[in-house]
């Protein structure tokens with residue numbers, strides 16, 4: 048299943064709003080085929096996996112076990128149902144990590160396979176961090192993107208100094224953070240971060256697509272020469288209605304929203320409408336706390352460094368289950384999963 052996850056992630060940045068999915072076919076401990084969902088609207092992982100089996104191994108397909116990171120689909124979408132392919136291929140055992148929360152599937156894929164006499168196991172590695180099906184399942188079940196809070200903190204619990212940019216994390220952490228950016232559809236910062244750090248929010252240290260940038264800028268304080276507003280990648284400026292009059296360009300869009308108690312819900316509903324399945328909230332502390340107060344987050348990725356600041360902006364403390372702790376050449380990445388993430392039910 049770990050191999051399925053690795054394969055699935057090769058689709059990052061290419062398949063949204065479809066899920067990243069990986070599949071391997073195993074005969075007596077040997078992988079005879081593997082595949083992943085490579086491109087939105089194109090063949091699913093199971094199809095690519097079975098097609099990859101060499102001619103001399105094809106007679107083994109029906110004696111093999113199919114491992115797949117997400118429940119096989121069972122309806123005609125842009126491609127035919129994968130359950131049909133599995134039945135036609137005479138595979139007797141299927142091992143699945145997560146059920147597919149898409150309303151047309153949600154356990155029906157498993158049901159179809161089981162009622163045809165196939166042995167099906169579900170739930171393998173379901174509690175893993177960065178599970179490839181998280182984006183899609185959150186998107187369809189909660190009607191909002193999967194939300195990751197991401198920040199770096201000093202050894203004494205600060206994430207910045209007022210009005211001054213401080214570099215914390217080492218290069219390993221930055222590379223990993225940029226790898227994450229390449230997988231997510233969108234990335235958001237608050238006004239102060241845009242002003243203080245002048246971030247580009249691109250993924251310079253990892254190949255792949257840069258995410259849609261979003262800045263919460265009620266009063267349009269971020270100057271037009273800010274890195275964020277340059278035409279390198281699509282960007283939304285969320286501001287008050289009276290300031291959202293500029294004509295949008297191909298890359299810059301002014302989104303008028305009321306800056307009231309429902310701001311985040313309304314923004315997430317807008318992202319849902321635009322089929323954005325994943326969002327990184329990259330700071331600062333105030334913005335992250337707004338998401339935390341509403342339980343509008345799924346996972347926190349915290350890069351802890353050895354640097355001591357001795358004062359400044361206190362880092363938030365997201366509470367949840369620790370999924371992972373990773374040493375990164377002096378820094379530590381901790382991944383925390385929220386146990387009560389909120390859904391949006393706007394429709």
Ligand SMILES: NC(=O)c1ccc[n+]([C@@H]2O[C@H](COP(=O)([O-])OP(=O)(O)OC[C@H]3O[C@@H](n4cnc5c(N)ncnc54)[C@H](OP(=O)(O)O)[C@@H]3O)[C@@H](O)[C@H]2O)c1
Pocket residue numbers: 197198199200205206207208209210211212213215236237238239240241243244263264265266306310311329330331332333334335337360
């Ligand atoms: N260590 C890290 O990983 C990291 C990451 C990012 C930033 N930082 C640091 O953090 C500092 C900035 O943090 P900060 O807490 O001062 O500011 P921030 O979160 O970047 O920005 C806060 C401002 O954004 C707007 N905003 C955010 N959420 C909102 C909401 N739900 N509703 C309405 N407005 C919202 C408000 O602007 P208005 O008040 O103007 O309306 C608010 O004052 C900087 O020093 C930066 O260097 C550190």
Ligand SMILES: [Zn+2]
Pocket residue numbers: 091092093119120121127128129130
């Ligand atoms: Zn399928």
